[in-house]
């Protein structure tokens with residue numbers, strides 16, 4: 001049984017370009033580098049979680065009554081980037097989110113364009129590595145829909161997301177195309193507040209809070225992240241946090 005499901009899993013994984021990560025004998029090429037023992041445990045955590053989660057891929061969702069009365073805000077809560085300030089003053093009417101890289105049709109989406117796409121609302125538990133958690137309701141368009149509408153090329157393996165306050169991160173296609181990975185413009189039934197990342201933030205529900213970037217500035221599809229930053233896949237992994245932050 002283990003054999004069959006493992007084979008099924010590997011077929012699925014190779015479709016998403018993950019096989020080199022899971023096969024165990026091939027070097028990780030093009031992916032974030034994970035040097036030393038720490039890197040090995042990171043890779044094993046990724047592979048183990050993906051295996052354990054194969055039959056229950058969705059993060060738990062809660063009823064609206066479970067939404068926390070207070071959802072903390074942390075780190076950047078009002079970016080001082082001048083372009084952001086100007087855009088905020090217009091109610092983000094001039095805001096654009098460029099999607100570029102390995103896509104057939106690079107597109108810059110307005111907030112109205114994202115809101116016109118199919119929406120998903122999910123009430124989920126957010127866990128911050130700094131020791132707190134809270135339940136929030138998020139509304140937005142699945143990232144998979146946005147990428148599909150731009151024509152994601154088959155060579156794409158990572159989605160790199162940059163923000164207005166200098167945070168950036170990357171996601172493999174397993175997470176980027178996951179149904180609960182959304183570009184959220186709404187929180188708890190209203191517009192996404194500035195302190196929580198307006199006009200649009202990412203929600204990646206099966207990873208720690210730091211992977212859910214706020215204040216999105218651009219999205220790029222790539223086949224590797226080794227040429228970006230120090231090649232470790234994210235700003236926080238350059239600081240020593242793990243790139244894969246599965247919970």
Ligand SMILES: Nc1nc2c(c(=O)[nH]1)N[C@H]1C(S)=C(S)[C@@H](COP(=O)(O)O)O[C@H]1N2
Nearest residue numbers: 072073074075076128163167196209213214
């Ligand atoms: N651009 C950006 N994204 C970010 C952060 C940030 O400071 N800037 N903080 C991260 C961390 S560590 C957490 S826990 C959540 C916090 O989101 P919140 O302020 O809405 O609670 O956003 C994440 N995304």
Ligand SMILES: [Mo]
Nearest residue numbers: 128129209210
């Ligand atoms: Mo966090």
